[in-house]
Structure formats: C-alpha cells, structure tokens
Amino acid sequence: MAIGSAQWYSMNHHCLPISSRIAVLDCARGIAVLAILLLNISAFGLPRSAYLNPAFQGTPTLLDSSVWALLELFVQAKFLAMFALLFGAGLQLLQPRGQRWITFRLLWLMVFGWLHAIFIWDGDILFVYGLLGLLCWRVVRDAESASTLLRSGLLLYLFGVALLLLLALLPQHEVSNFWLPTAEQLAYEARWKLQGGWVAWQQRWEIFVSGLFVLAAQYGWQLAGLMLFGAGLLRSGWLTARYPASTYLRQAIGLLPISFLIQLLGTVSQWQLNWDFRWSSLLLQIPRELASPLQAMGYLALLYGCWPKISAWRISYFLSLIGRMALSNYLLQSLLCTTLFYRLGFYQQFNRLELLLVVLLVWLVNFSFSYLWLRHFKQGPIEWLWAKLTTALSENFVQPAR
Numbered sequence: 028m029a030i031g032s033a034q035w036y037s038m039n040h041h042c043l044p045i046s047s048r049i050a051v052l053d054c055a056r057g058i059a060v061l062a063i064l065l066l067n068i069s070a071f072g073l074p075r076s077a078y079l080n081p082a083f084q085g086t087p088t089l090l091d092s093s094v095w096a097l098l099e100l101f102v103q104a105k106f107l108a109m110f111a112l113l114f115g116a117g118l119q120l121l122q123p124r125g126q127r128w129i130t131f132r133l134l135w136l137m138v139f140g141w142l143h144a145i146f147i148w149d150g151d152i153l154f155v156y157g158l159l160g161l162l163c164w165r166v167v168r169d170a171e172s173a174s175t176l177l178r179s180g181l182l183l184y185l186f187g188v189a190l191l192l193l194l195a196l197l198p199q200h201e202v203s204n205f206w207l208p209t210a211e212q213l214a215y216e217a218r219w220k221l222q223g224g225w226v227a228w229q230q231r232w233e234i235f236v237s238g239l240f241v242l243a244a245q246y247g248w249q250l251a252g253l254m255l256f257g258a259g260l261l262r263s264g265w266l267t268a269r270y271p272a273s274t275y276l277r278q279a280i281g282l283l284p285i286s287f288l289i290q291l292l293g294t295v296s297q298w299q300l301n302w303d304f305r306w307s308s309l310l311l312q313i314p315r316e317l318a319s320p321l322q323a324m325g326y327l328a329l330l331y332g333c334w335p336k337i338s339a340w341r342i343s344y345f346l347s348l349i350g351r352m353a354l355s356n357y358l359l360q361s362l363l364c365t366t367l368f369y370r371l372g373f374y375q376q377f378n379r380l381e382l383l384l385v386v387l388l389v390w391l392v393n394f395s396f397s398y399l400w401l402r403h404f405k406q407g408p409i410e411w412l413w414a415k416l417t418t419a420l421s422e423n424f425v426q427p428a429r
Contacts, residue, residue: 050347051268051334055327056113057350061390062106064360065098068382070150071364073375074216075234076208079312081379082302083207092298094379099294100287101322104315107152108323111250114156115180115257116266118164126168132417133160139354139413141235148361149234153354155242155250163254170255173263180256187248188316194245195309202304220369253320268331275332282325289318348397352407355400356393363389 069077076083081095121129140154170176204212219227242250260266293314297307330337337343349356367385368374377385400407406414 050338050343051331052113052116052266053347053350054334054337054343055109055330055350056353057346057348057356058326058330059106059110059113060349060353060356060360061346061393062102063110063357064386064389065102065383066104066107067150067360068364068386069379071148072368072373072377072382072385073379074208074213075149076205080206080302080307084213086301088378091379094383096294096298099297099315100290104319105322105326108253108319109326111156111253112257112260112320112323112327113266114160115163115167115254115259116261118160118167118254119258119261121164122168128417128421129164130161131420132413133157133164135413135416135420136160139358139409143358143361144235145228145231147358148365149231151235153357154235155238155247158242159247159251159254163251163258166255167258170258170262173259176255176259176262180252180254180259182252183255184249184252184320187245187250187252188313190245190248191309191313191316195313199305199308203308206304206308217374221372221374223369249316256320266327268334272332272335275328279325279328279332282321282328286318286321286325289314290322345394345398348401349393351401352397352410354413355407355409356397358409359393359396360389363392 066078074083081087081091087095118129121132124132134157136157137154140151140157143153144151166179167176170179208216219230257266264270293311297311300306300311364385397407404411
C-alpha cells in the first residue's frame with residue numbers, strides 16, 4: 028500500500044505532528060480563500076476596471092481612495108501569492124500519487140475553472156491554476172532539491188516582473204478601455220452582467236481568451252514561479268513547521284516591513300498621480316508585484332510563528348475548516364456574489380466600504396457552511412466530486428500500446 032503524502036513528510040522531516048501540521052496548512056489556505064474575496068468583491072459589485080483603478084469614473088471620493096489604499100497595501104495580490112505558494116506546496120505533497128492521478132486531477136480543475144469562468148463569473152483562477160499546475164508538477168517531481176525549486180521559482184517570478192517592466196516601457200498610444208472605459212462600455216457591461224444568458228456567456232468567453240494571452244505574455248511566469256517556490260518551501264520543511272516558532276517570527280519581522288515599504292512607493296505614487304493610465308496601469312504595478320511574495324511569506328511566517336498560541340483559539344478551527352473546503356468555498360463565494368449583484372440587482376449600488384460589509388456576510392456563510400458540512404462529511408462537496416472524478420478517470424484510463 029502506498030503511504031500518504033502527509034505520512035511521507037512526517038517520516039522525512041522533523042516537524043510538528045501530522046495533525047498540527049495539516050491544521051496550520053489548512054488554516055493558511057482558509058485565510059487565503061477568505062482574503063481573496065476582499066479583492067474580488069469590487070470585481071463582483073463594480074465594473075471590471077474598478078479592480079485596479081479607483082478613478083475609472085473620475086476622481087474617487089476620499090473614502091473610496093482610502094479603502095483602495097488599505098487593500099492595495101495589505102491585501103491586493105498578497106493573498107493570491109499566498110494561495111499560489113500553497114498550491115505549489117500541494118503539488119509537492121501530491122507527488123506520491125503518481126503521474127496519472129495528478130494529471131487527471133489538474134485536468135478536472137481546468138474543467139471546473141472553465142465552467143466557472145463561462146457560466147458563473149469572469150474572474151476565475153481555477154483554470155489557470157490547473158493549466159500551470161500541469162506545467163509545473165513535473166518540474167517539482169524532477170527537481171533535485173528544495174534549493175533548486177526555490178531558485179527556479181525566484182527566477183521565473185523575476186522574469187515575469189521584468190516582462191511587466193518591458194511592457195510598461197513600450198509606447199502606449201491610447202488609454203486602455205479596461206483602465207478607463209467609456210460611459211457606453213460601462214453601460215454595456217452592466218447590461219450583460221444583469222441580463223445574463225447567451226450574451227453574458229459570450230462576453231465571459233472573450234474575457235477568458237484574453238486572459239490566456241495575458242497569462243502567456245506575462246503573468247503566467249510569475250504564477251508558475253510562485254508555485255515552484257511554494258513546492259520548494261514545503262520540501263525544505265518551511266511549510267511543514269520544521270523550524271522553531273521564534274525563527275518564523277524573526278522572518279515575519281524582517282519580511283513585513285520591507286514589503287510594506289516597497290508597496291508604499293507604488294500606492295502613494297498612484298494616488299498622487301490620480302491613477303494616470305500612463306504610469307499606474309503598468310509601471311506603478313511593479314512595486315506591488317515585487318512586494319507581494321515577500322508580504323505573503325511574511326503573513327505565513329507570522330501565522331506559523333504564532334501557531335502555538337493561535338491553534339488554541341476557536342477561530343483557527345473554523346479557518347482550518349474553510350481551508351479543508353477551499354474549492355467549495357471559493358465557488359460558493361461566486362454563487363453568492365453573482366446572485367446578490369447580478370440576479371438581485373445590487374450591481375454598482377455600494378461603495379468600496381459598503382462592499383467590505385458584504386464580504387463579512389459572505390464570510391459568515393462560508394464559516395457556517397464549512398462547519399455544518401464537515402460535521403457530517405469528511406470532504407467538501409466539490410472536493411468529493413473532484414476526488415471521485417479524478418480516481419475514476421485515472422483508474423479507467425488505458426494508455427495506448429507503443
């Protein structure tokens with residue numbers, strides 16, 4: 028019988044007991060899933076251009092600008108980076124499952140992501156994670172050491188940032204419609220989102236395809252780099268709590284202020300320039316992209332350093348439940364928010380601060396759903412379906428004879 032990945036790591040690393048280690052990983056995953064909604068809520072409740080540009084309809088109010096700045100400094104891209112690191116760690120943990128099982132698991136994730144992107148919401152990340160996971164897991168398998176994965180991940184990420192810098196330096200002859208849409212474009216976006224149906228599916232398909240071009244041209248390099256780095260962190264024992272809590276706390280104290288100062292440069296500059304397209308759309312995104320992995324690791328280090336105390340708190344238990352059902356909770360957030368904003372007509376009815384109150388309500392549903400479901404079942408509903416489909420396909424797949 029093949030040993031489980033958690034057992035394998037327990038035998039090969041001196042770290043926390045299995046139950047504690049899985050709890051802290053699940054807690055980190057739960058935090059990432061919840062915090063990602065802080066980013067996504069503006070994409071649900073406001074036009075797509077509002078995601079990065081608070082001045083998409085002219086100079087924003089002081090309240091909107093302040094909320095944007097706080098999210099930009101502490102949330103934007105940080106928890107996506109954290110989630111990518113944890114996804115890469117998952118690729119490392121899944122290695123004992125073998126090539127066929129991992130391949131079909133990632134292919135099914137792509138199927139879920141495609142259905143989500145076309146029929147529910149245009150901000151999907153599942154397809155991209157599945158696609159890049161297919162490209163990365165073999166690199167993870169064949170890497171000679173944790174340091175090899177860490178170096179490869181760092182180089183890929185920096186290459187992606189360099190591509191962003193190159194794009195920023197290219198001459199831009201006109202303002203992007205995504206950054207500063209016209210009144211007609213905003214009206215059309217509202218219409219297809221609220222009406223749904225074929226037109227909405229068509230628009231989401233176009234957004235989906237354009238996102239793949241962005242992935243290939245620039246962002247995919249960063250995301251793949253984060254996945255490889257996360258796999259390296261797990262293989263090294265960093266994500267298995269191999270080191271003393273004091274070590275993680277020292278790292279958090281070092282990483283968080285540095286990343287904050289880097290990020291502060293871009294945030295203040297964008298505000299001062301009133302989010303001018305020439306500077307803010309690409310060039311001033313670079314400080315955030317440089318700071319985000321450092322800040323994500325700083326958050327993780329803080330969690331791991333404080334885990335001996337946090338693990339006794341009730342909230343850590345609920346966060347771990349959400350992490351165990353990360354996929355189900357991510358899709359549940361989409362269903363709740365698209366229903367509220369598109370089906371019930373609350374699209375563009377709230378400012379950024381009011382949208383954060385909506386986030387709290389969705390979080391409450393996430394907590395309640397995870398707690399009630401896992402009282403009766405071992406896995407979340409989508410996690411169960413994912414495992415069943417993966418196992419069924421991998422067991423029944425017959426490789427062609429050579």
